[in-house]
Each structure stands twice: as structure tokens, then as C-alpha cells.
Amino acid sequence: xxxxxxxxxxxxxxxxxxxxxxxxxxxxxxxxxxxxxxxxxxxxxxxxxxxxxxxxxxxxxxxxxxxxxxxxxxxxxxxxxxxxxxxxxxxxxx
Amino acid sequence: xxxxxxxxxxxxxxxxxxxxxxxxxxxxxxxxxxxxxxxxxxxxxxxxxxxxxxxxxxxxxxxxxxxxxxxxxxxxxxxxxxxxxxxxxxxxxxxxxxxxxxxxxxxxxxxxxxxxxxxxxxxxxxxxxxxxxxxxxxxxxxxxxxxxxxxxxxxxxxxxxxxxxxxxxxxxxxxxxxxxxxxxxxxxxxxxxxxxxxxxxxxxxxxxxxxxxxxxxxxxxxxxxxxxxxxxxxxxxxxxxxxxxxxxxxxxxxxxxxxxxxxxxxxxxxxxxxxxxxxxxxxxxxxxxxxxxxxxxxxxxxxxxxxxxxxxxxxxxxxxxxxxxxxxxxxxxxxxxxxxxxxxxxxxxxxxxxxxxxxxxxxxxxxxxxxxxxxxxxxxxxxxxxxxxxxx
Numbered sequence: 474x475x476x477x478x479x480x481x482x483x484x485x486x487x488x489x490x491x492x493x494x495x496x497x498x499x500x501x502x503x504x505x506x507x508x509x510x511x512x513x514x515x516x517x518x519x520x521x522x523x524x525x526x527x528x529x530x531x532x533x534x535x536x537x538x539x540x541x542x543x544x545x546x547x548x549x550x551x552x553x554x555x556x557x558x559x560x561x562x563x564x565x566x567x
Numbered sequence: 568x569x570x571x572x573x574x575x576x577x578x579x580x581x582x583x584x585x586x587x588x589x590x591x592x593x594x595x596x597x598x599x600x601x602x603x604x605x606x607x608x609x610x611x612x613x614x615x616x617x618x619x620x621x622x623x624x625x626x627x628x629x630x631x632x633x634x635x636x637x638x639x640x641x642x643x644x645x646x647x648x649x650x651x652x653x654x655x656x657x658x659x660x661x662x663x664x665x666x667x668x669x670x671x672x673x674x675x676x677x678x679x680x681x682x683x684x685x686x687x688x689x690x691x692x693x694x695x696x697x698x699x700x701x702x703x704x705x706x707x708x709x710x711x712x713x714x715x716x717x718x719x720x721x722x723x724x725x726x727x728x729x730x731x732x733x734x735x736x737x738x739x740x741x742x743x744x745x746x747x748x749x750x751x752x753x754x755x756x757x758x759x760x761x762x763x764x765x766x767x768x769x770x771x772x773x774x775x776x777x778x779x780x781x782x783x784x785x786x787x788x789x790x791x792x793x794x795x796x797x798x799x800x801x802x803x804x805x806x807x808x809x810x811x812x813x814x815x816x817x818x819x820x821x822x823x824x825x826x827x828x829x830x831x832x833x834x835x836x837x838x839x840x841x842x843x844x845x846x847x848x849x850x851x852x853x854x855x856x857x858x859x860x861x862x863x864x865x866x867x868x869x870x871x872x873x874x875x876x877x878x879x880x881x882x883x884x885x886x887x888x889x890x891x892x893x894x895x896x897x898x899x900x901x902x903x904x905x906x907x908x909x910x911x912x913x914x915x916x917x918x919x920x921x922x923x924x925x926x927x928x929x930x931x932x933x934x935x936x937x938x939x940x941x942x943x944x945x946x947x948x949x950x951x952x953x954x955x956x957x958x959x
Contacts, residue, residue, distance in 0.1 A: 520836075521835065521836045521837065536890060546812065546888065547812055547888045547890075564812075564813075566813050566814060566815050566837055
């Protein structure tokens with residue numbers, strides 16, 4: 474299970490969005506990956522066998538953090554800033 | 568320091584690893600030398616097709632060339648049987664799915680070509696049969712209605728190219744083979760009744776001795792031949808492949824096209840693998856010698872062409888994001904037939920390479936293991952004899 478916490482530094486204004494329907498509180502300037510990890514989200518997606526995946530490289534290469542944002546697939550959470558009201562879900566396999 | 572082995576195998580791709588495993592399980596003392604890492608080159612960068620019917624590159628030049636290429640059919644038949652047994656024989660989790668392959672036709676000319684082609688293949692003993700539009704709707708409803716017929720070969724399919732080579736390497740180690748990576752071969756010479764092999768880094772090369780040497784070196788085959796003083800002509804072909812995002816299970820077959828460069832299949836994880844022989848640009852030095860240490864460059868025209876033909880036969884692909892495209896370099900021969908047999912003028916040295924070497928890797932390995940042991944290979948290798956080029 475992820476166990477991330479925010480360092481005690483100045484943050485931007487609060488930004489709220491949803492992940493899998495649940496509200497997530499974050500701060501302007503954070504990436505989606507940061508916000509989800511700080512919210513103790515345990516899986517950004519799953520493998521074929523159903524095992525959880527979390528960000529691995531944090532620099533846009535591995536795609537293990539890819540999620541669906543406002544209906545658009547294959548969005549890398551590590552390269553995407555949080556936006557007020559964004560609707561984030563795990564990727565569906567169509 | 569010197570060390571003596573029964574057999575030294577040059578090349579740690581699928582073929583070299585499978586050969587090491589087959590020789591070691593018969594009790595041979597084997598050393599495999601790999602210049603980089605196991606499975607790093609063509610064996611790990613091809614799309615993992617197991618295609619036993621004649622490929623597009625073998626039929627695009629007309630029926631005479633197709634008949635010539637069909638001389639390799641015994642190796643394809645061996646491979647179809649061997650692949651099915653490999654997970655059990657190696658006790659390794661090699662992913663092999665032989666759920667059938669379709670070579671599809673969109674025009675009457677392509678249908679005629681497929682009919683002639685399947686006739687040639689059936690004469691060699693390959694079970695490849697024409698199916699009509701109704702048959703396609705029954706077994707491959709995912710295909711576009713532009714597809715009017717197909718040749719259906721039930722033993723075709725796919726294997727996981729990422730994991731098959733390393734699985735053979737583990738099986739070889741378990742059977743007692745030795746493997747050295749980052750050990751480039753620098754010199755090969757006859758010594759007594761065997762061979763002396765200099766391998767390793769520039770600073771600390773090592774001299775090793777072996778009774779027999781096997782060249783399983785893909786694009787480096789010609790260079791290894793030169794070190795032995797033998798002519799082993801090969802042609803490197805840099806090719807491009809693309810993988811999409813995961814999709815729910817859709818395609819059960821390996822799909823090829825009778826009228827263009829296409830291979831399509833779905834990996835176990837759901838990603839669609841798209842290839843079929845679209846060229847990438849091989850980097851060369853001022854004299855035109857290919858630089859195999861440099862990654863070939865992707866050609867935008869190949870990317871577009873491959874996507875166009877793939878979406879034409881699989882409309883569902885439109886709108887599915889591609890995750891990445893990559894290149895690998897395969898090795899073919901001047902007459903498109905494999906090169907399998909003794910190295911001319913070099914007693915105790917054997918070679919195998921040349922086109923479809925992922926599909927045919929187990930067949931090549933079985934033939935090499937027999938040659939090394941001094942046995943008559945089960946399959947007649949005369950058409951693939953490397954000496955055919957020396958004669959010309």
C-alpha cells in the first residue's frame with residue numbers, strides 16, 4: 474500500500490477533483506500522480522492478473538500511471554496538473 | 568587463462584539459447600557467448616509471430632519465387648510441432664498460443680494468389696485452407712467486410728518474444744550450460760581439431776577452446792564468417808513494429824495480408840501488435856557498412872503505411888492509441904532461404920540464420936544440435952546449405 478505524505482511547504486490554492494467517483498483534495502501546481510499518491514490511492518490501474526499498478530518512473534516513460542481524465546484515455550498522471558472538477562478514473566479496457 | 572568446451576555458441580538470442588539448451592540436455596559442455604544481453608536484439612524486438620504459411624515477402628515476387636521459398640516448409644512444419652511442446656520440454660512459462668493464422672485477401676487477384684499459394688503449401692504438407700466470406704464471418708468477425716477470403720492455417724499463432732529467449736537461457740543454465748553476456752567475439756581460428764575463440768572486452772580478452780562452434784549471431788553472422796575466412800552472405804533488414812493500448816480480447820488469430828505488409832495479433836495483455844515488414848532506416852558508415860550498434864531510425868512513411876493497412880482490415884483500431892513504435896533488425900539471405908548447416912571450409916563450425924528466425928528458431932536449434940553431435944539432422948537441410956553461395 475502506498476504511504477506518501479506532503480512535505481510541510483507552502484502549497485497553492487486548494488483544488489478538488491474526483492477519482493473513481495470519490496472526491497480528492499489537492500493543491501494547484503501538483504501533478505495528478507502526486508495528488509493521488511498523497512490521497513493514499515493504492516492502484517492507478519490493474520494488470521491482466523488483477524495486480525495493482527502505481528507510478529513507476531514518474532517521468533512519462535513507463536505509462537504505469539496512465540488514467541482516464543474527463544473521458545480521455547491514456548493520460549499520464551505524472552505529467553498532468555490537477556484541475557478543479559476534473560473527473561479521473563482508472564482506464565477501461567474496451 | 569584458457570578453458571575448453573565441447574561447443575561454443577556465438578549469440579544469445581532465441582536461437583543461441585535454444586541451441587545451448589538442446590546441446591546441454593544431451594550432456595554437451597556448452598558455453599554461450601553474447602556480446603550484449605540475452606534477447607537484446609532481433610529475438611526480443613520482433614513481434615513474436617509464429618507464421619508457417621509463406622509470408623507476403625515470399626509471394627510478392629511471383630509464384631516461382633514462392634515455390635523456391637516453399638523449400639523451407641519442412642523447417643516450418645518442424646517449428647509448428649516444436650513450439651507446441653516447448654513450454655513442457657523446457658519447464659519454463661513460455662507463452663505460446665497456436666490459435667490459428669489468417670492470410671487475408673481483399674481483391675480477386677489476391678484470392679487467386681492465395682489459392683495458388685495454399686496449393687504449393689499443401690503439397691509440402693502444411694494444413695492451410697481457403698475460407699470464404701461466410702467462413703471469415705464465422706471465425707473472424709472482427710475483420711472488415713472488405714476481406715473477402717483468407718487462407719487459414721490452424722497451427723499458426725504467436726509467442727511472447729520478450730520472454731521466450733530468456734526462458735530458453737534459463738532452461739540452458741538448468742541443463743548445465745554456461746552463459747557469458749557482454750562477451751563479444753573478437754577472433755575465431757582453427758586450432759588442432761577444434762576452434763580457438765577470443766572473446767570479452769578490449770582490455771581483458773579471453774581465449775577459449777571448443778571442439779565445435781555454432782554461429783547464432785543474426786545480423787553479425789557475416790562478420791563471424793569473415794573471422795573464420797568463410798563467406799556467409801546475409802542482408803540486414805531494419806523493420807518497424809507498433810503496439811497499441813490494451814483492448815478487451817478481440818483478435819484470436821495471427822492476421823497477415825496477401826496484398827501488403829501486415830501482421831496483426833493481440834498479446835495476452837490485450838495490446839494489439841502491428842507489424843508486417845515495414846522498413847526502418849539502417850544507419851551506415853561512409854563506406855555503406857551497416858552500423859548494428861546504432862538504433863535504426865523510424866520512417867514516418869512506414870508508420871503511416873502500416874497504420875493504414877491495419878485499420879483497413881481492423882476498423883476497430885481507429886481511435887485506439889498506439890503506445891509506441893520500435894525497430895529491430897532481422898537477417899535475410901540473398902535467395903530468401905535460410906542458411907543452416909556447416910560453415911564452408913571450416914570443420915566443426917555450424918551456422919543458422921536467415922529470415923523468420925523467431926518462428927524457425929526451434930527448428931534451426933534442433934538441426935544445429937544434431938550437426939554438433941555428428942548426427943544426421945531429421946530434416947533434409949540441402950536447400951539451406953551455406954556452401955550454395957560459395958559454389959555460385
